[in-house]
Amino acid sequence: MSRKRPAEDYADFARSAARCVRLKQDDEKEVVKFSKLDSTQQQILLYASIRSLSEKTTQLVPAEPVFTISQVLESRMERYAFTVLISPSCNVYVTDPGPSKVILTHLENHPEWGLTPAVRSTKGHFKIVESTVRKYLTTRRNLLKSLMRVSLGYEKTGGPDRKNAMQNIVTLCEAVVNSAPSSLPKTPKISLQMLARFAFLRQVLEECITKNATSGNKEDYWATVDTSLKKLRENRPTDKEMSRFFTHVLELDSKQYGTGERSHILNETRPLDGLADDDAI
Structure with missing residues (x-):
């Protein structure tokens, strides 16, 4: 009977990446959690995040154009x-x-x-x-x-x-x-x-x-x-x-x-x- 290969632990790499871009501590923890998900879970989470970002983008009100007096x-x-x-x-x-x-x-x-x-x-x-x-x-x-x-x-x-x-x-x-x-x-x-x-x-x-x-x-x-x-x-x-x-x-x-x-x-x-x-x- 073959044994299932254990998943690699990327927690240290996740922490290093988060600190490299100067994320806050809570955000760093989220990156570490994300690193422990399997690839399918990561893809689903990424897609959900993209959809959320898309909704917020559509709600943005464009700034008024710069007005200059003639x-x-x-x-x-x-x-x-x-x-x-x-x-x-x-x-x-x-x-x-x-x-x-x-x-x-x-x-x-x-x-x-x-x-x-x-x-x-x-x-x-x-x-x-x-x-x-x-x-x-x-x-x-x-x-x-x-x-x-x-x-x-x-x-x-x-x-x-x-x-x-x-x-x-x-x-x-x-x-x-x-x-x-x-x-x-x-x-x-x-x-x-x-x-x-x-x-x-x-x-x-x-x-x-x-x-x-x-x-x-x-x-x-x-x-x-x-x-x-x-x-x-x-x-x-x-x-x-x-x-x-x-x-x-x-x-x-x-x-x-x-x-x-x-x-x-x-x-x-x-x-x-x-x-x-x-x-x-």
Whole structure:
């Protein structure tokens, strides 16, 4: 009677292989168990594992394709961040939904620029668009604030010490329009309304700088501007009352900082949308 040849023990080899690929201890034990199965059992177990892996693969959700904002769309964002914030009719500078909502709505109305319905309906893509608009608005607000600080005799950033000559409102507004992004086809014209608006903006800035120096607090300048404008609209509900207020602010500014040459200043504000809507890129 012939004896059945004992199966070879591959346990040591299994452990060595598992450690070679740095499996965890529990996984190493499973490899050792697998090595003790006969060939038929191993094939069945391998097939079952492959089937399980196949099921899991079909359940994988593919990642969204990488979304890149087109140069045309980004150019429009940059333009509108500028034109919206320098407009004398800007009602809100930073408070939600604020200027970002104005810009996004306008871009949606011109899908040929890149903010298509497909982009709008894809959550991840639209978030990128929103964050890019906010980025341009933040950059523009910071630049405007720096220009106003310089016009008041301060450094672009820093404390309440005046280190430079103060500028009249015309010089300030010339610096503002000349800071337009290169993507804007034409430089905006300065109007009396723009002079009055920036006279108001730097009046609030001067008050914030003085208050922060006195109290030691860090009052949010643009939020303070929004609050002040809201109170103005509540207390002066008509266009005539608002116009009278801003005229008075401009007069006070001119007395304090000088008038400047105004022969080239427009009497009425021209719409700034046309500049940003221009097809020139």
